Amino acid sequence: MTKINQKGTEKLAMMVLVLGVFMSALDNGIISAALTTINTSFNISEVQGSWGITLYTLGMAISTPIIGKLADRYGRKKLFIMEIILFAIGSLLVAISPTFIFFLGARFIQALGGGGIFIIASSFVLTVFPKDKQGGLLGMLGAVNGIASVVGPNVGSLVLNMTHKWHWLFLINIPIAVIIIITGMMWIPETKVTVLKRTDYWGTVFxxxxxxxxxxxxxxxxxxxxxxxxxxxxxLIFLGIGIALFIGLFTIEKANEKKDVDAILAYHLLTNRNFMLTLVMGLLTGTLIAIFVYIPSYVEHRLGISANQAGVYMSGIGLASIVGAGSGGRFVDKKGARETIVMASFIAMVGFGSLAFLSTTITSFLVTSSITGLGFGMLMGAPLSVLASEAAGEEKGSALGTLSVSRQVGLTIAPTIYAALIQGGFDSFLPTVKESLPTEYVSQNLASVKTSSVEATLLSIKELPQSIEQSQMLTIFYDTAHLAYQHMFLMSTLASAVILLLTFALNNKKIK
Structure with missing residues (x-):
C-alpha cells in the first residue's frame, strides 16, 4: 500500500470510528428526553426508572477497561466491530422490551457494547497516528462527545414528537450500526499488541x-x-467489599509481575505516579461532566426561563466545549499534555467561579457558561488520554479504559452530591417567605406551595393568583436558587483548582 493510500485509509477509518463514538455518546443524551415517557409506559416510579440509567452506567464502567485490554490483545478492529454488534443487539432488545425487567437487562447488554467504543477509537489514534497528530484527533473525539451531549436531548425530543413512541429512540441505532459494521470491515486496519502471555482471568474478575x-x-x-x-x-457493605477486592487485585497483579500473565491492569501502572494522578484528574473531570445535567434546571430556577426552552441555553457551554476540545488537542500537539491541563483547568476554574457569582442575567450566564465550556472541553479532549497512554507504554487500551472508569465514577458520584447541595440550599426558602411576606398572605397561600421538589415548588408558586405578594415570592425563589446552585458551581470550581494543583505534582519529565 502506498503512503498516500495508507493516509486515505486512515482517514476513512477515523470517520467510521468517529461515527461509532457519536452513536454511543448520543444514546446517553437521547434517553433523557424519554425518561418520563418510558416510566409511564411501564407504569413505574421515577426511582425505579432511574435504574435504566444506573444499570447502563454499571455496564459501561465494568466493560470499559476489559474491552480496552481485549482490544490490545486480540485486535482493535475486531473488538470495535463486536462492540457495535453488541450495542445494536442491545438497542433492538431495549426497543422491543415487553417488561421493565427485560428493559433493564437489555440496557445492560447495550452498555456492554457501548463501553469499549470510545476507548478503542482513542487507542487506535494513539497506535496508528504520529504524536504530532494524536492530540488533535483525540480532541476531535472529545468534541464529538460534546456535540452528542448538546444534540442528544434535542434529537430525543424531535423523535418523540414525530413518532410518539420512545422505542424509536433505540431503533434508529440499528441502521447506523449496520453502516458502521460494513464500512469498518472495509476501512479499519487491524492493530494489536503482540501478546504471548496467559490471560489474567483472576485479575479480570476482581x-x-x-x-x-x-x-x-x-x-x-x-x-x-x-x-x-x-x-x-x-x-458501607458494598464499599468494604470494593476495597477488599481492589486490595486483592493489587496483590494479584503484583504477583503477576513475576509470572507469564498478561495483567488486566499492570502492577507498574498501579505504582506509576503520573498514571495514578491522571486517574484522580479523570475522576474530577467526571464530576464536571455531571454539571450538564443541572444547567437547564439552573436556567429555569434562577433565570426564569421556561422548562421547554431551558435546554436551548446549554448551547453556549456545549458549543464552547466543542471548540475547547479541538483547540486543546492542537495545543497538546504543540506544547504538551501537562501545559494544556494547566491552561484548561485554570479557564474552567474561572468559568465555574463566574457562574457561581456573576451569572445573574441571561447575558452574563451565556458569557460565563461559554468560558466554562471552553475550559471543560479542553480537559475532556486529549490531555488526560495522552498522559495515561504515555504512562502505559504498549498497554494503551488498558490505561485508557481505567481512565474512563475513573471518570465514570466521578460522573456517578457528583449528581448525588449536587442534588444534596441544591436541596439543602432551598431549605431557607420557606423561612425567608414567612419573614418577608405579610402574615395573612402566608397563612392563606403557603399551604398551596408544594415542597416535594424544587420544580414542584416553582410550579405551585406560578399557579397562585397573580399579585404583588406572588411576584415577591417568585423573586425570593429565584434568589434562593442563586445561592443553592452557587454551592454546586463552587464545588466544580474547587474540582478544577485541584486538577490544576495536581498537574504540578506530575513528574517533571515533559510529556508530549
Whole structure:
C-alpha cells in the first residue's frame, strides 16, 4: 500500500470510528428526553426508572477497561466491530422490551457494547497516528462527545414528537450500526499488541467485581440525606467489599509481575505516579461532566426561563466545549499534555467561579457558561488520554479504559452530591417567605406551595393568583436558587483548582 493510500485509509477509518463514538455518546443524551415517557409506559416510579440509567452506567464502567485490554490483545478492529454488534443487539432488545425487567437487562447488554467504543477509537489514534497528530484527533473525539451531549436531548425530543413512541429512540441505532459494521470491515486496519502471555482471568474478575461494588455503593447514596447515607449499612457493605477486592487485585497483579500473565491492569501502572494522578484528574473531570445535567434546571430556577426552552441555553457551554476540545488537542500537539491541563483547568476554574457569582442575567450566564465550556472541553479532549497512554507504554487500551472508569465514577458520584447541595440550599426558602411576606398572605397561600421538589415548588408558586405578594415570592425563589446552585458551581470550581494543583505534582519529565 502506498503512503498516500495508507493516509486515505486512515482517514476513512477515523470517520467510521468517529461515527461509532457519536452513536454511543448520543444514546446517553437521547434517553433523557424519554425518561418520563418510558416510566409511564411501564407504569413505574421515577426511582425505579432511574435504574435504566444506573444499570447502563454499571455496564459501561465494568466493560470499559476489559474491552480496552481485549482490544490490545486480540485486535482493535475486531473488538470495535463486536462492540457495535453488541450495542445494536442491545438497542433492538431495549426497543422491543415487553417488561421493565427485560428493559433493564437489555440496557445492560447495550452498555456492554457501548463501553469499549470510545476507548478503542482513542487507542487506535494513539497506535496508528504520529504524536504530532494524536492530540488533535483525540480532541476531535472529545468534541464529538460534546456535540452528542448538546444534540442528544434535542434529537430525543424531535423523535418523540414525530413518532410518539420512545422505542424509536433505540431503533434508529440499528441502521447506523449496520453502516458502521460494513464500512469498518472495509476501512479499519487491524492493530494489536503482540501478546504471548496467559490471560489474567483472576485479575479480570476482581477488577469487575470491585468496580461493581463501588458503583453499587455510590448508587445507594441518598441525595436527600447524604451524610447519613454515607454510613448506612448498604453503602458501607458494598464499599468494604470494593476495597477488599481492589486490595486483592493489587496483590494479584503484583504477583503477576513475576509470572507469564498478561495483567488486566499492570502492577507498574498501579505504582506509576503520573498514571495514578491522571486517574484522580479523570475522576474530577467526571464530576464536571455531571454539571450538564443541572444547567437547564439552573436556567429555569434562577433565570426564569421556561422548562421547554431551558435546554436551548446549554448551547453556549456545549458549543464552547466543542471548540475547547479541538483547540486543546492542537495545543497538546504543540506544547504538551501537562501545559494544556494547566491552561484548561485554570479557564474552567474561572468559568465555574463566574457562574457561581456573576451569572445573574441571561447575558452574563451565556458569557460565563461559554468560558466554562471552553475550559471543560479542553480537559475532556486529549490531555488526560495522552498522559495515561504515555504512562502505559504498549498497554494503551488498558490505561485508557481505567481512565474512563475513573471518570465514570466521578460522573456517578457528583449528581448525588449536587442534588444534596441544591436541596439543602432551598431549605431557607420557606423561612425567608414567612419573614418577608405579610402574615395573612402566608397563612392563606403557603399551604398551596408544594415542597416535594424544587420544580414542584416553582410550579405551585406560578399557579397562585397573580399579585404583588406572588411576584415577591417568585423573586425570593429565584434568589434562593442563586445561592443553592452557587454551592454546586463552587464545588466544580474547587474540582478544577485541584486538577490544576495536581498537574504540578506530575513528574517533571515533559510529556508530549
Amino acid at each position: 477488577l469487575s467485581l470491585g468496580i461493581l461494588s463501588f458503583m453499587l455503593a455510590i448508587t445507594n447514596l441518598d441525595q436527600s440525606n447524604l451524610l447519613a447515607s454515607l454510613v448506612s449499612p448498604t453503602v
